[in-house]
Amino acid sequence: MSVSQPLRELISNCTLPANEARILLAHLLEKHYQLPRSALLSRDDMTLNVAAQEEWQSLISRRVIGEPIAYILGKKGFHNIELLVGPGVLIPRPETELLVDIALAEIAKLNKPTKILDLGTGSGAIALSIASASPLASVVATDQSAEALVTAQQNAKLLNLTKQVQFLQGNWYEALIQQSQFDVIVSNPPYIADQDPHLTQGDLRFEPSSALTDYGSGLSCLQAIISDADRFLQPGGLIAVEHGFDQSESVINLMKIAGLVDVQAHFDLAGHCRAASGRKLKNPII
Numbered sequence: 300m301s302v303s304q305p306l307r308e309l310i311s312n313c314t315l316p317a318n319e320a321r322i323l324l325a326h327l328l329e330k331h332y333q334l335p336r337s338a339l340l341s342r343d344d345m346t347l348n349v350a351a352q353e354e355w356q357s358l359i360s361r362r363v364i365g366e367p368i369a370y371i372l373g374k375k376g377f378h379n380i381e382l383l384v385g386p387g388v389l390i391p392r393p394e395t396e397l398l399v400d401i402a403l404a405e406i407a408k409l410n411k412p413t414k415i416l417d418l419g420t421g422s423g424a425i426a427l428s429i430a431s432a433s434p435l436a437s438v439v440a441t442d443q444s445a446e447a448l449v450t451a452q453q454n455a456k457l458l459n460l461t462k463q464v465q466f467l468q469g470n471w472y473e474a475l476i477q478q479s480q481f482d483v484i485v486s487n488p489p490y491i492a493d494q495d496p497h498l499t500q501g502d503l504r505f506e507p508s509s510a511l512t513d514y515g516s517g518l519s520c521l522q523a524i525i526s527d528a529d530r531f532l533q534p535g536g537l538i539a540v541e542h543g544f545d546q547s548e549s550v551i552n553l554m555k556i557a558g559l560v561d562v563q564a565h566f567d568l569a570g571h572c573r574a575a576s577g578r579k580l581k582n583p584i585i
């Protein structure tokens with residue numbers, strides 16, 4: 300039993316990689332002692348009290364079986380905000396920040412109050428990042444999952460964004476209570492095919508399957524969102540969706556079939572094509 304081990308030995312003797320051990324220990328130092336992460340170095344001879352020591356063992360056991368660090372800590376950084384996350388919501392991924400940046404560039408271009416729709420908001424990651432970064436954005440964020448919407452609303456409260464972001468429950472556009480037209484639609488829908496082996500590996504094993512897979516080919520949610528976008532976009536309005544690394548061609552085709560113009564592929568920081576955007580015609584032919 301390692302009750303009296305100093306912090307440096309807790310890290311060096313831990314079965315987890317040192318970077319993960321440091322993250323978990325920093326979390327305990329903040330929770331039990333209100334100490335900053337720098338205490339891992341400045342007070343590396345400190346020992347944990349019994350309660351913190353017991354929690355340390357429990358955190359290690361959870362991580363050893365593969366539970367994602369974000370669920371263990373109950374939070375995740377995304378774009379310029381921090382979000383509460385739990386097993387009922389997808390853990391926001393860095394590649395999804397691409398959609399936030401696309402929306403923010405459009406708001407900057409329009410330079411006027413901008414109506415945004417985020418379909419399948421999960422923790423509220425995309426909707427709240429956009430609202431937090433731009434006072435010009437007013438956002439409607441939807442999800443089919445009541446559990447996800449509870450977390451998203453908690454996040455909106457903590458970030459003081461409840462006036463700027465409205466949450467609605469329902470199946471894609473059916474959640475909208477009035478026929479609105481938006482300047483920008485963004486969505487990171489489930490796009491993993493139901494037979495994809497990744498669903499049974501790593502972090503994905505712990506995340507809600509309804510946030511990951513469409514239980515089909517991987518393209519059905521993207522198709523539903525893209526094919527109806529025209530009805531919910533202002534003339535000239537923009538839709539941007541995230542997709543899998545090998546779905547770019549199919550999603551671009553779906554956008555062209557839907558009659559969208561200025562269709563573009565977007566690359567994440569790692570150079571992977573992970574999003575597509577298109578516009579409703581400015582002067583639709585009637």
Ligand SMILES: C[S@@+](CC[C@H](N)C(=O)[O-])C[C@H]1O[C@@H](n2cnc3c(N)ncnc32)[C@H](O)[C@@H]1O
Pocket residue numbers: 388389390391392395418419420421422423424425441442443444447469470471487488489490509510511
């Ligand atoms: C990949 S997660 C994205 C979550 C969040 N936008 C993000 O990027 O972190 C997909 C989200 O779509 C929601 N969803 C799945 N099917 C839906 C449907 N038919 N209508 C509305 N939302 C749906 C899931 O509950 C989940 O929150």
